[in-house]
Amino acid sequence: MESAKNLPIAIIGAGPVGLSAAAHLLERGLEPVILEAGPAAAAAIEQWRHIRLFSPWRFNLDAAAVRLLESTGWESPRPTALPYGGELIDNYLAPLAATPEIDSRLHTRARVIAVTRQGLDKTHVGDRDTTPFVVRVEHDGAEVRDHTVAAVIDASGTWSTRNPLGISGLPAFGETTATDRISSPLPDVTGRDRASFAGRRVLVVGAGHSAANTLINLSELAKDEPRTTILWAVRGASPEKVYGGGDADGLPARGQLGSRLRRLVEAGTIELHTGFGIASMKTLDSGVSVEAADGRTIEADVIVPCTGFRPDLEILRELRLNLDPAVEAPVELGPLIDPEFHSCGTVPPHGAKLLAHPEKDFYIVGMKSYGRAPTFLLATGYEQVRSVAAALAGDHTAADTVYLQLPETGVCSTDPGTSCDVPTATEPKDTGSSSSCCAAPEPVLIGIPTGLAHGRSGQN
């Protein structure tokens, strides 16, 4: 960062991880500029504010952010309570964004559309490592400006790029023309978006926690609006993996989701279609006809796409990245979280070193760092940005000393030999409590076992 040392550091996205990155940079005396596409911080979580988190407050707060907030007289929520997305915003992220330190550096309605090196496209070596970055930003949906910065932390999440409904990773034939029959991935069916779902035939596609949440909420809606029909299509032969966490889930709230869903299917409240890989869809006068690869069809008024997310790599096209070919996470992280092998939110604590790319001083953090893997936890992201801020400040000892910042019950172990069987990680600072959420002592990992056989969220 020699020639760029007086420039700020761009943070793309003011979600929980981007805001934490800012707090850590400020503590290190570095100058962040936070670029947020939405009208306010936490714009992605705003879309699912009606959904309850499955991890309690104690896992959801970042230490540097808390230090910044405490200087304003902020009071921490009860550590064991499970917040709704809306509470995470109202009681933590909005106050954090409103601190003078963050507020003065936060640009909202500022969508990053590209990142490159000043004067160098991807093919040019030049003095790449010491050349500033240029971040191209669309402000207020109109004016496009370039921001010159010393380093870039991409914390833009994956919410805005959902996986397509079609099989093979591509949109189904007709999917792009049926967009007005497809809702957002987690609509508020009993609240804000009720009118679009009440008394209608609703098809939920996918087999993860988002599908489970939406199906359960639709069953609540159907109690008041009995003409509501709930249809559920999964690609696999059985929904067992969605039900599967149950009692084996390290986070009881998440485990209970599956059990409740199973009861609703068994009671006939939800009509389940297994082995339903969507090949095409036809827009009808009212509604849409969805056809599976084996020729079966389902007619619905509206589709809820719970097919998971993927990172937007287009904005990073001029950078030299090293991504896992399957998961699209930084190459060394990919194998540790690949949903083909890992079901847990468990991963060894990791930081700047593991997240590094050939493009020096560029990092992908937070939800986006997990690429297509769905098991990201906020606590993991907070440790990522603590380490990245240390690395950018030149404190390599602190950057490389990654450790678990989870208190007591946040530290879980898994039985060796399960799908979560990954190398033993750094011993956490605080494992003394007998109330640990998992009983088995080794290996110690950051995260919470899901009890599922694999970690796919969108499909099974």
Ligand SMILES: Cc1cc2nc3c(=O)[nH]c(=O)nc-3n(C[C@H](O)[C@H](O)[C@H](O)COP(=O)(O)OP(=O)(O)OC[C@H]3O[C@@H](n4cnc5c(N)ncnc54)[C@H](O)[C@@H]3O)c2cc1C
């Ligand atoms: C329904 C749901 C429940 C979850 N529950 C939990 C839980 O209980 N516990 C847990 O630990 N984790 C949970 N997660 C996972 C994860 O912690 C969250 O997704 C979290 O919001 C990720 O934070 P983030 O900052 O990485 O990304 P996001 O929260 O997605 O924030 C990214 C920000 O970047 C902005 N942005 C996107 N593109 C651009 C761009 N091009 N330019 C500028 N800004 C951009 C977005 O508007 C957004 O504000 C949950 C996720 C979901 C979807």
